[in-house]
Amino acid sequence: MNKITVALAGNPNCGKTTVFNMLTGARQHVANYPGVTVERKDGFCVYKNYNIRFVDLPGTYSLTAYSVEEIVARNFIIDEHPDVVVDVIDSSNIERNLYLTTQLIEMDVPLVLAFNMSDVARHNGLVFNIEAMSGLLEAEIVLTVGSKCDGGNELLDAILRTVEKQKNTRRHKISYGSEINEKVSQLSRLIAKLEDKKLKKYNSDWLAIKLLEQDKQIAEKIENEEVKLKASESIIDVKKILGDEPEVIIADRRYGFISGACQETIKKTVEFRHSFSDTIDSVLTNQVIGLPIFLFLMFITFQITFTLGSYPMEWLENFFDWLCKVTINYWPGDNMLWLRSLLVEGVIRGVGGVVMFLPNILLLFASIAILEATGYMARAAFIMDRIMHKIGLHGKSFIPMIIGFGCSVPAIMAARILENRRNRLTTIMVIPLMSCGARFAIYGLLIPAFFQLKWQGTMFWLIYVIGIIIAIICVKLLRLTVFKGETVPFVMELPPYRMPTFKALGIYTWQRGWMYLKKAGTVILLVSIVLWFAKTYPKPAPQSLQGFNAQQVHEMNLSSSVIGRIGKAIEPAIKPLGFDWKIGTALVGSIAAKELFITQMAIVYAVESDVEQSHNLRYHLQEAYTEHRALTGFCIMLFCLISSPCIATVVMTKHETGSWGWAMFQFFGLTILAYIVTLIVYQVGILFAG
Amino acid sequence: MILSVIIITPMESEVLKMKDVKSLSLVKDGEVVKIVSIAAGGGLNNQLRAMGLLPGVEIVVVNNRNSGAFIVKVKESKLVFGRGIANKIMVS
Numbered sequence: 207m208n209k210i211t212v213a214l215a216g217n218p219n220c221g222k223t224t225v226f227n228m229l230t231g232a233r234q235h236v237a238n239y240p241g242v243t244v245e246r247k248d249g250f251c252v253y254k255n256y257n258i259r260f261v262d263l264p265g266t267y268s269l270t271a272y273s274v275e276e277i278v279a280r281n282f283i284i285d286e287h288p289d290v291v292v293d294v295i296d297s298s299n300i301e302r303n304l305y306l307t308t309q310l311i312e313m314d315v316p317l318v319l320a321f322n323m324s325d326v327a328r329h330n331g332l333v334f335n336i337e338a339m340s341g342l343l344e345a346e347i348v349l350t351v352g353s354k355c356d357g358g359n360e361l362l363d364a365i366l367r368t369v370e371k372q373k374n375t376r377r378h379k380i381s382y383g384s385e386i387n388e389k390v391s392q393l394s395r396l397i398a399k400l401e402d403k404k405l406k407k408y409n410s411d412w413l414a415i416k417l418l419e420q421d422k423q424i425a426e427k428i429e430n431e432e433v434k435l436k437a438s439e440s441i442i443d444v445k446k447i448l449g450d451e452p453e454v455i456i457a458d459r460r461y462g463f464i465s466g467a468c469q470e471t472i473k474k475t476v477e478f479r480h481s482f483s484d485t486i487d488s489v490l491t492n493q494v495i496g497l498p499i500f501l502f503l504m505f506i507t508f509q510i511t512f513t514l515g516s517y518p519m520e521w522l523e524n525f526f527d528w529l530c531k532v533t534i535n536y537w538p539g540d541n542m543l544w545l546r547s548l549l550v551e552g553v554i555r556g557v558g559g560v561v562m563f564l565p566n567i568l569l570l571f572a573s574i575a576i577l578e579a580t581g582y583m584a585r586a587a588f589i590m591d592r593i594m595h596k597i598g599l600h601g602k603s604f605i606p607m608i609i610g611f612g613c614s615v616p617a618i619m620a621a622r623i624l625e626n627r628r629n630r631l632t633t634i635m636v637i638p639l640m641s642c643g644a645r646f647a648i649y650g651l652l653i654p655a656f657f658q659l660k661w662q663g664t665m666f667w668l669i670y671v672i673g674i675i676i677a678i679i680c681v682k683l684l685r686l687t688v689f690k691g692e693t694v695p696f697v698m699e700l701p702p703y704r705m706p707t708f709k710a711l712g713i714y715t716w717q718r719g720w721m722y723l724k725k726a727g728t729v730i731l732l733v734s735i736v737l738w739f740a741k742t743y744p745k746p747a748p749q750s751l752q753g754f755n756a757q758q759v760h761e762m763n764l765s766s767s768v769i770g771r772i773g774k775a776i777e778p779a780i781k782p783l784g785f786d787w788k789i790g791t792a793l794v795g796s797i798a799a800k801e802l803f804i805t806q807m808a809i810v811y812a813v814e815s816d817v818e819q820s821h822n823l824r825y826h827l828q829e830a831y832t833e834h835r836a837l838t839g840f841c842i843m844l845f846c847l848i849s850s851p852c853i854a855t856v857v858m859t860k861h862e863t864g865s866w867g868w869a870m871f872q873f874f875g876l877t878i879l880a881y882i883v884t885l886i887v888y889q890v891g892i893l894f895a896g
Numbered sequence: 897m898i899l900s901v902i903i904i905t906p907m908e909s910e911v912l913k914m915k916d917v918k919s920l921s922l923v924k925d926g927e928v929v930k931i932v933s934i935a936a937g938g939g940l941n942n943q944l945r946a947m948g949l950l951p952g953v954e955i956v957v958v959n960n961r962n963s964g965a966f967i968v969k970v971k972e973s974k975l976v977f978g979r980g981i982a983n984k985i986m987v988s
Binding site (some may be wrong): 270271272273299300301302305306330353377391453454457458461466483484487491493584587588591592595678696697698700701723734 | 941944946958962965977978
């Protein structure tokens with residue numbers, strides 16, 4: 207078996223993923239490129255005595271240093287020397303797509319071109335003279351239709367032929383005009399003479415072109431003064447003689463090369479005027495009805511995720527309940543009861559609480575996959591951009607934020623749809639301010655307990671709105687401080703509307719689900735166990751518990767545990783917020799999961815029955831907090847809303863940002879913010895209440 | 897009241913004097929125009945070119961709303977960009 211690596215390059219929306227899926231099936235592995243949050247997909251395939259590893263490079267329009275994606279794509283090609291690069295081309299939009307090809311030609315890599323969506327091209331009346339074109343571009347060309355799995359074997363054969371064939375030097379080079387051609391060869395000769403080991407992996411012509419293009423990343427790699435001087439002289443010369451920046455002229459010449467190649471080899475048999483996509487767009491991006499349609503689709507997505515998802519979620523919940531019961535009932539006698547408690551309350555409840563959300567995650571990502579694959583997502587960004595732009599975010603940021611009202615964890619994962627890192631980080635940081643389902647449960651407990659009936663609806667509304675307002679303020683602040691910098695000018699393609707394939711949807715959804723499950727199985731399990739210990743130990747001395755009833759024992763156990771002690775220790779700090787140690791304990795406990803706030807309060811207030819727990823708990827709360835009742839209730843909700851997101855969110859933020867730093871920044875940043883806001887509200891509140 | 901300040905540099909005023917050359921942001925829906933120049937900086941300029949926007953290319957304005965993003969059609973692709981970019985593209 208020969209092992210080879212094949213990289214897939216191509217423009218965004220060229221159907222690269224469908225070609226990747228066609229070649230590898232579901233044998234894929236998703237990870238991030240080291241150090242950046244750009245997704246890297248590896249897939250495997252065995253074909254004719256070859257073991258082929260396919261790497262799906264990020265979709266880019268060119269290989270400059272404009273975006274992280276472009277840098278990642280070109281570094282992969284340079285550093286990992288794929289045996290073949292397959293350039294996937296949307297053959298219905300060939301000239302624009304060939305621009306990337308010209309740059310792969312400049313890199314002088316073994317190249318195979320997949321003219322994808324060839325069915326659409328044919329429908330649009332394009333006829334290719336493949337042989338002539340292949341001769342001009344000096345690469346094998348294969349017609350494919352990724353979505354229908356057409357042309358897969360032909361593409362694999364072409365890849366193998368290219369691997370086995372001896373590499374020839376190119377006969378047709380791209381001509382940038384005599385001025386620039388000369389500068390390129392002069393620079394290239396100088397570079398070739400250098401004894402710099404770091405530059406060995408680069409093609410010297412390519413380096414010369416990049417220097418003329420004033421590519422910052424490449425310029426930094428050149429240490430030789432002579433080359434640097436020559437490069438800057440050449441750039442000045444070109445500007446003087448040709449009157450424009452060299453990179454502009456180089457880009458124009460590349461298009462010149464393309465139109466030269468296309469003129470002889472493509473025939474247009476039908477003049478295509480108004481497309482199907484344009485008709486749909488006139489409705490979906492309409493000034494008047496575009497926004498309502500978008501909001502309606504968001505509503506549907508939300509409903510599918512959380513309403514439809516609640517059924518399988520309930521089954522999973524029942525399953526974990528059953529698992530707990532089985533563990534308790536079949537436990538051999540009274541041996542090692544601590545282990546039983548650890549298994550039930552720490553492991554099963556902890557992990558179960560996270561796995562329970564798997565149906566939501568799968569449904570959410572299936573919905574997102576549909577929105578992406580049909581091409582609607584780009585329109586959504588366009589529609590929302592006007593509003594989101596005002597607060598300094600990209601139009602697409604709206605989608606993860608909406609999801610955040612259900613649960614922060616999938617919302618943070620959904621922020622992947624944002625390409626720009628600064629936008630993505632800002633969005634992730636404020637997502638926990640969207641009141642999630644677990645917070646809703648807390649509001650549901652507290653509002654009836656602390657407020658009169660006529661105010662209850664308003665309070666619900668108010669607390670949600672406060673979250674949104676704080677999020678907007680935070681975005682503004684973050685954009686002015688931590689994520690300062692020019693907003694990247696917004697340029698985006700609106701891909702033609704397409705029918706998604708089940709295979710693509712299935713693979714995408716499963717990959718996200720699996721990523722989520724892996725988290726639950728590792729970090730979250732560990733954290734659940736730690737929190738269980740903190741909640742359980744140290745126990746009070748057995749003799750001190752004599753003569754008390756079961757609930758009092760419960761309470762004493764809690765107050766002697768690490769969490770209880772922390773609750774008591776922070777009492778002086780949270781007193782100015784109107785909280786006592788009991789609330790403090792519940793707040794500490796709720797770091798594991800927001801809804802644990804209710805469970806913890808139930809333990810502190812010694813509520814007997816589980817069934818009527820919240821009713822009884824409300825009664826106890828009313829008894830306990832008579833002074834400034836409404837204010838206290840409001841402050842608890844405010845604190846729960848803003849403060850530290852739950853552990854699953856923290857872990858997901860770490861995973862998605864690639865650093866514990868951002869996760870900690872979010873955790874402590876929000877907690878400090880919660881403290882300040884609640885402090886002001888309570889202190890001003892009691893001032894007015896007298 | 898909204899105050900808008902337009903600063904015209906000498907070079908731009910040259911361009912403005914030329915017949916029928918105007919900023920893309922002034923073009924109405926449905927009009928077909930030809931790009932004359934793009935005055936964007938290095939990285940963005942490359943990106944716009946890579947996406948098919950370069951002098952000499954014909955584009956159709958699909959959606960030019962009074963504020964917010966802008967949709968144009970370039971050959972077979974539809975592009976969206978902010979008004980800031982539209983201001984930098986001169987067409988005739």
